[in-house]
Amino acid sequence: MTPDLLLSPELLPFLVGGVLLGIMVGAVPGLTATLAISLLLPLTFQLATAPAIVMMTGIFTGGIYGGSIAAIILRIPGTPASAMTMLDGHAMAQGGRTGLAIALATFSSFVGGVFGGVVLVLFAPQLARVALTFQSPEMFALVVLALVAVATVSPESLLKGTTATVIGLMLATVGIDRLVPVPRYTFTSVDLLVGVPLIPVVIGLFAVAELLHQSGEPAHRGDAPEVGSGRLAALWREVRSVGVGVWVKSPVIGTLVGALPGAGAAMAAFLSYSEAKRSSDAPERFGSGVAEGIVAPESANNAMTGGAFIPMLALGIPGDAVTAVILGGLVMHGVTPGPQLFDQGSVLLGPLFGAYFWSYVLILIFGLALIPLFVRITRIPRAMLFPFIGALAVISAFTSEGTTFAMYLTAAVGVLGFVLRRYGYPLIPVLLGLILGPMLESNFRRSMILSEGDPSVFLRSPVAAVLLLAAAAFPLLVLRRRNSAARP
Amino acid sequence: MDRLTQTPSGGDAHAPRLPQAGSGRDDVASGGVLLLVALAYGAGATRIPAQVGEPGPGFMPLTLAVLLAALAIAIIVGGVKNGAGRGAKGNGSSGGAGGVFAAAGRPWFAALATIVFAALFEPLGFVLSTLGYSGYLTSLFTEDRKHRVAVPVFVVTVLFVFFRLALGVRLPTGLLG
Numbered sequence: 102m103t104p105d106l107l108l109s110p111e112l113l114p115f116l117v118g119g120v121l122l123g124i125m126v127g128a129v130p131g132l133t134a135t136l137a138i139s140l141l142l143p144l145t146f147q148l149a150t151a152p153a154i155v156m157m158t159g160i161f162t163g164g165i166y167g168g169s170i171a172a173i174i175l176r177i178p179g180t181p182a183s184a185m186t187m188l189d190g191h192a193m194a195q196g197g198r199t200g201l202a203i204a205l206a207t208f209s210s211f212v213g214g215v216f217g218g219v220v221l222v223l224f225a226p227q228l229a230r231v232a233l234t235f236q237s238p239e240m241f242a243l244v245v246l247a248l249v250a251v252a253t254v255s256p257e258s259l260l261k262g263t264t265a266t267v268i269g270l271m272l273a274t275v276g277i278d279r280l281v282p283v284p285r286y287t288f289t290s291v292d293l294l295v296g297v298p299l300i301p302v303v304i305g306l307f308a309v310a311e312l313l314h315q316s317g318e319p320a321h322r323g324d325a326p327e328v329g330s331g332r333l334a335a336l337w338r339e340v341r342s343v344g345v346g347v348w349v350k351s352p353v354i355g356t357l358v359g360a361l362p363g364a365g366a367a368m369a370a371f372l373s374y375s376e377a378k379r380s381s382d383a384p385e386r387f388g389s390g391v392a393e394g395i396v397a398p399e400s401a402n403n404a405m406t407g408g409a410f411i412p413m414l415a416l417g418i419p420g421d422a423v424t425a426v427i428l429g430g431l432v433m434h435g436v437t438p439g440p441q442l443f444d445q446g447s448v449l450l451g452p453l454f455g456a457y458f459w460s461y462v463l464i465l466i467f468g469l470a471l472i473p474l475f476v477r478i479t480r481i482p483r484a485m486l487f488p489f490i491g492a493l494a495v496i497s498a499f500t501s502e503g504t505t506f507a508m509y510l511t512a513a514v515g516v517l518g519f520v521l522r523r524y525g526y527p528l529i530p531v532l533l534g535l536i537l538g539p540m541l542e543s544n545f546r547r548s549m550i551l552s553e554g555d556p557s558v559f560l561r562s563p564v565a566a567v568l569l570l571a572a573a574a575f576p577l578l579v580l581r582r583r584n585s586a587a588r589p
Numbered sequence: 590m591d592r593l594t595q596t597p598s599g600g601d602a603h604a605p606r607l608p609q610a611g612s613g614r615d616d617v618a619s620g621g622v623l624l625l626v627a628l629a630y631g632a633g634a635t636r637i638p639a640q641v642g643e644p645g646p647g648f649m650p651l652t653l654a655v656l657l658a659a660l661a662i663a664i665i666v667g668g669v670k671n672g673a674g675r676g677a678k679g680n681g682s683s684g685g686a687g688g689v690f691a692a693a694g695r696p697w698f699a700a701l702a703t704i705v706f707a708a709l710f711e712p713l714g715f716v717l718s719t720l721g722y723s724g725y726l727t728s729l730f731t732e733d734r735k736h737r738v739a740v741p742v743f744v745v746t747v748l749f750v751f752f753r754l755a756l757g758v759r760l761p762t763g764l765l766g
Contacts, residue, residue: 280646
């Protein structure tokens with residue numbers, strides 16, 4: 102049955118608080134919705150089940166949206182999922198259109214989130230069953246496609262994009278092997294046994310590397326970017342300029358990726374951006390501040406939030422790290438996810454689905470209303486902003502892992518990011534390699550073990566074969582387009 | 590000119606800039622370093638215990654080492670074809686060599702300061718170490734003495750309110766504990 106999506110008024114303050122907290126935490130590089138919900142979880146024990154679910158949902162959706170703000174304003178993704186938004190969002194901000202970039206991100210998040218929610222409400226049990234048909238060969242093929250797509254569409258050369266991806270995959274091999282208890286590249290460090298933690302790497306690659314880059318920029322007078330007038334009119338113009346294909350494909354990609362256990366918002370954004378660029382009439386403009394470059398990743402990673410709820414609610418399998426924490430919270434509040442949750446009616450699903458939809462309405466309202474405040478951040482002098490970002494980033498790394506090792510790691514990765522950037526290597530594929538490396542390796546090896554070493558296992562599955570074919574065709578298509586664009 | 594007047598998004602095409610990526614010489618240099626990394630990483634892969642029923646834990650590292658070595662060689666070859674003798678493009682001329690070299694050293698000092706900050710964070714505590722770190726970073730961006738004092742105090746105050754009071758995160762107290 103379809104649950105009641107109207108949220109009772111007494112739950113609204115919890116939703117508003119959750120969304121605002123999520124936006125705030127998501128906008129701070131290094132602080133994620135996962136961390137916010139983890140910190141909040143003990144607090145929700147004081148609440149009844151419905152307000153707790155509503156607040157956690159608000160933090161989740163607000164946190165995913167909030168990541169785009171720092172990515173646009175500071176060129177530092179607030180969350181890994183907003184790394185692709187940074188490319189065109191920050192370029193747009195540098196062109197004096199910060200307000201428009203945030204408005205586009207807000208509206209895209211709203212569209213993607215609502216789409217993901219509709220799918221969640223209408224098709225959750227059915228989609229969850231489809232998602233379960235993705236076994237190791239299919240997951241391996243999907244990861245290969247994501248890695249190839251991002252390495253290929255990097256604005257830098259294909260060679261350097263691929264190299265950056267390999268560097269990320271190498272970082273992902275550090276730590277105890279997932280299938281056999283063997284330490285790899287740990288150099289006898291206890292901290293490295295669990296692998297290279299993601300958050301310090303995100304902070305290092307983007308926040309510290311940016312700080313180092315900016316500190317090397319000699320004195321020059323900066324022109325404060327314009328806020329721009331007629332924001333809504335300009336937003337509507339940009340919204341209409343984006344092809345229907347991007348508006349449709351991106352939320353679909355986001356929802357489907359979200360429904361796959363373990364895939365996550367970052368992969369949704371990476372895949373969606375790559376597809377938007379591949380299918381664009383002017384792919385060379387991506388990275389220079391085009392609306393599609395914001396719409397595609399933002400609508401996808403917010404649609405992912407709806408998708409990620411699907412396996413969690415229907416099967417009890419979390420779609421990503423945040424839903425894993427939310428799942429823990431639900432169980433602690435006595436809610437048992439699974440097919441029976443949908444059969445039992447809307448006692449708990451109603452507040453959850455209602456909170457989900459209303460959180461995106463709030464995001465739209467808060468996002469657009471707070472644009473002047475966000476834009477003001479771009480006017481803060483560098484001498485105030487970068488010492489603040491530097492200290493915030495390194496301390497965030499400490500709080501994310503609770504060790505000073507994370508601070509050293511952040512500094513080291515910051516230097517790596519600074520050097521890679523200086524020599525023309527893109528940073529986003531490094532991040533994607535680190536995120537997807539464990540999935541790539543474990544699904545490949547698991548497939549090979551189960552097929553007793555027969556590599557044709559990847560072609561026997563029609564889904565895996567199609568995905569691998571797409572991965573092989575992707576660079577050829579992009580190179581053909583680049584060559585034809587280069588010809589006079 | 591005081592860099593306090595700059596905004597993060599500001600830019601000026603005529604200002605002296607650090608060397609930018611893209612020259613043949615840069616590609617040869619970065620490709621060479623990557624080749625060394627691939628060799629070292631590959632050597633590490635051979636030390637990972639083999640597993641019965643390959644592919645074992647060493648399979649992926651070895652594959653990546655070979656792939657990185659191939660990519661590094663391709664980058665070096667591309668760099669040589671691109672004219673390895675040519676310097677990095679984008680060297681500013683309007684600001685003079687002194688400005689460029691002074692600017693070039695600052696990122697490394699900032700990186701060193703970040704490592705020192707990490708090392709002193711627990712012994713000195715959040716307040717003192719953050720004051721020192723943000724103070725040093727401020728000095729990289731402005732010569733105004735008032736700002737060099739005010740900005741670190743502001744940073745410590747805001748971060749304390751955010752982490753300790755708003756999020757309830759325990760921060761090391763160090764010498765002030």
